[in-house]
Amino acid sequence: MTPGRRRALIGAYATFALFTVLAGQFWRNLLGWWGFGAVVLVVVGGGIALIVAERPAWRWRRIPKSTLAFLLIATLSLAWSFYPAASMLGLTITFVTTLVAVALALCLSWTRIVRHLAGAIKWVLGLSLVFELWVAIFVRGPVLPLFPDFDVDGELPDAFFWSRGLLFSGGPIEGIVASRNLLGMVALLGLIVFGALLAAGSVRRAQGIGWLVVSGVVMLLTRSATVILVGALVAVALGFVVWARRVGPDRRRGVYWAAAGALVASVTLLVVFWGALLDLFGKSEDVTGRFDIWEAVTGLALERPWFGWGWIGYWQPWVEPFDGLAVRNGVEYLQAHNAWLDVWMQVGVVGLIAFASIVIGALWRSWFLAVDRPKDEQGRPLPHSAASLVPLLLLVALIGQSLAESRILVESGWLLLVAIAWSTKQRQWAPEPLPAEPPPVPASRKxxxxxxxxxxxxxxxxxxxxxxxxxxxxxxxxxxxxxxxx
Structure with missing residues (x-):
């Protein structure tokens, strides 16, 4: 196989794998759980084949130990798990997602990962708009998933529908992922990725602006309060990065004090204006049932505070104590709607420390890769690159989302967290970490x-x-x- 075809094949696999973790519900709604399982086998098999073919260097000092520690604690939880069979299934899902993330981080440059992530986001957003347009024009009403087969004789909650066909009403839209919060998060990731690629000159100007507009429009149409608040957090983080870059490494103390002050002020304003904020976003006083869920999960965590009930990842509704734990308006939720509470409940304080180590370590490395000027092999400083902002901003988005959703523990959230942790660790010693890349030249022009x-x-x-x-x-x-x- 020629190098060009090999590169194209790897790129196609990476885009497909990232699309699958971003839009897992699309496959489940379209093909059912068995069909989704077949897709997962293809992705996992491709990850193994990628590692075997590329044979990436395995250097111990460039491996984030916190990831291994968390996986070890999750595995050991089988010994005290309240639901060992469910823990085994949850561990399998976590390990295969980790394998794909590590394969991408070790075998592809960060620039290529970002480019293929952009490709996957394009597919999710593009197909979502086409799907919603089809529903609005031809169906003109709610659409149920092909799987499972719901009882349509009774009244179904809105959360059961694949799309409610509200595109021409201004939303909210759910897209192919069947959730406005998930679709809004993909759109926010698109704003980060396409914005960085455009600023770095790694994509053609018209194309970059076009996809930025698409991401912004989709994000607004989802009308997701969670994603809007996370987007504001990302914007604040970007402002502090720009400030830190301008003042240089010797004058950043003021930046850090200002960041701490902003955090305290934000929490204070959130408490004082909580009611007004809920009215603005049309939320109930308990934030759409989240307070009740948090209270129930906290109660479980306090029963086994140090080592938890056993790792499970995404809750399995047929397993005690999750059966009926979080039910609201006829919908049974399968997460704690807060990743930190979820981890505490599942693997206790010990697992929570390990998970926090993954996040803090990745955030620390991403911050300095974003604000410090890269250097060449002779140690001479190079200009800042917009591409180096992507790990930090993606991570800030994931952390913000983790306060209201547990998605950082499964599918795209976990894969991106692990990929960022491993990629930033791999590039700590690189002479030019996370450089930009020129846009590809079409074959007709080469x-x-x-x-x-x-x-x-x-x-x-x-x-x-x-x-x-x-x-x-x-x-x-x-x-x-x-x-x-x-």
Whole structure:
């Protein structure tokens, strides 16, 4: 296989894998759990094949130990799990997601990961708009998933529908992921990724602006209060990064004090204006039932505070104590709606410390990769790159979401967390961490590729001569260089 085809195949796999973790509910609604399982097998098999084919270097000092510690604690929880069979299933899901994340982090450069993440986001947003447009024009009403088969004779809660067909009413829309919160989060990730690629010059200007507009429109149409607040948090983080870059490493104490003051002020304002904020977003006093869920999960966690009930990841509704634990308006929720409470309940204080270590370590490395100027191999400073903002801003978005959702523990949330943790650790010693990359040139515009002439291979010299290139002369390296450039 030629290098070009190999690169294209790896890129297609990476985009498909990232699309699958971003839009897992799309596959489940379309194909059912068995079909989704087949898709997962393809993704996992591709990750294993990628590692075997690329044989990435495994350097112990460049591996985030906190990830291994958390996985070890989750695995050991089988010994005291209240639901060992469910823990085994949850561990399997967590490990295969981790495997794909590590495969991408070790075998692809960060720039390529971001480019393929952008591709996956394009597919999710594009298909979501097409799907919602089809529902609004032809169905003109709510649409149920193909799987499972709901009893349509009774009145179903809104959460059971794939789409409610509200595009022409201004939303909220659910897209192919069947959730306005999840679709809004994908749109926010799109704003981060497309904005960074556009600023770095890694995408054509018209294309970058177009996808920024699409991401913004989709985010607004979801009308997700959670995502809007997370987006504000990301914007604040970006402001502090720009400030830290301008003042330089010797004058950042003021930045850190200002950040601490902003955090205290934000919490104070949130408490004081809580009611007004809920009215603004049309939320109930208990934030759509979250207070009741948090209270129930906290009660469980206090029963087993140090080591928890056993790792399970996404709750399995047929397992005690999750059966009927979080039910609101006929909908049984399968998460604590707060990742930190979820981790505490599942693997206790010990697991919570390990999980916090993953997040804090990745946040620490992402911050300095974003604010410190990269250097070349001789130690000379290089200009800042917008591409180096992506790990930090993605991580801030995931952390913000983790306060109201537990998605950082499963599918796209867990994969992105692990990929960021491993990629930033891998590039701590790189001479130019997370550089930008020029936009790809379409095949129709690429000049013909000519192999570098090899002495003793007249066929190759003849081929070059046929295309108008003079025969290389031994002892004239300039002519060899010229041929390689062309």
């Amino acid at each position: 000049p013909p590729e000519f192999p570098e002439p090899v002495e003793g291979n007249p066929a190759r010299f003849d081929k070059l001569s046929e295309r108008g290139f003079p025969e290389p002369v031994e002892g004239n390296p300039a002519r060899f260089d010229k041929l390689s450039e062309q």
